[in-house]
Amino acid sequence: MDVPELLESASLLVSEEIATENDITVRDIWDYLAHDEWEIALGLLEELGDDHPLPLTFWEKLADAAEQLRLERSLAWCHWRCSEIRNGVIRADLTLCPAAEARRTTPIAGHGVLRPMWDIGHLSPAGERAVSIAWLWVEHMPSLEPGGRATVRLVPLTPSHWTHVQPGQQITMHEDRTVAGTAVIREVHPPAGAMPTR
Template sequence: MNVPELLESVSLLVPEDSATENDITVRDIWDYLVHDEWEIALGLLEELGDGRSLPLAFWEKLADAAEQLRLERSATWCHWRCSEIRNGVIRADLTLRPANEGRRTTPFSGAGVLRPMWDIGHLSPTGGRAVSIARLWVEDVPCLEPGGRATVRLVPLTPSHWTHVRPGQQITMHEDRTVAGTAVILEVHRPATAMTAG
């Protein structure tokens, strides 16, 4: 499909009563599509998708359109949202250790590149700490500096390891044996398959 066809099919997956924070609706997006304002339409569809739970096909088609338009960050975000639907997502308030207290001395990209280990309370067969891996996306900022604090989105590599995690729980981030940061869980959303199976 070409970009206009993809964006049209994506817009059909959004309930008509949906609106962005600025009261932009699907009907407004159709006006942008009629005038070949594809980048604007794509950005608004992303906003609508962030406001509610939409099917995997919404994000897959939106990612395809963003790739065809060469909008790298949008494509990365849409692929990220696909992985959230497949693996679940945990939102948390993360505080990194300052550079003089931790291993990390430079900022890292907030766009889902980092895959740190997390101590979420599991023990190894020998009784030691067991860690689980989750990719990390930083909300609202392009990167996070040592000592920085931000809301993050975690997509577990193995979702079954994270079923006991609850809002209010504190977990620690590791890039090696030392603690790189501390996070407090804000929200937990299970994988879409887990929700439909249960």
């Protein structure tokens, strides 16, 4: 499929009642598509998908369109959203340790490339701390400086390790044996297949 077909197909998966914070609906997006404003249409479809749960197919089509348009950030975000649907997502408030107190002295990339270890309360058979891995996306920021604070999205590498995590729980981030940051869980969304049926 080419870009307009992908975007039209994705837009058909969005209910006409859904709107962005600025009251943009899928009808408005169709107007952009009719005028070959594909980048704008893609951005608005992403925005609609960020505010409302949409199926994996929606994000896959947007990823294909972003790839054809060579929009790297959109491509990364759409792939990220696919991972959230498959593996679940945890939103948390993360505070990185200051550079003087931690091994990291450079900012972390905000677009889902870092896969730190997390102490989420598991112990090894020997009774030692066991960590679990989750990819990290910093919301609304291209990077996060040492000592900085931001809301982050975590996609577990092994979702079954994270089933006990609850809002309000504090977890610690590690890039080595030392603590790199602390996070307080805000929301937990299981993988799409693990969600109860209605």
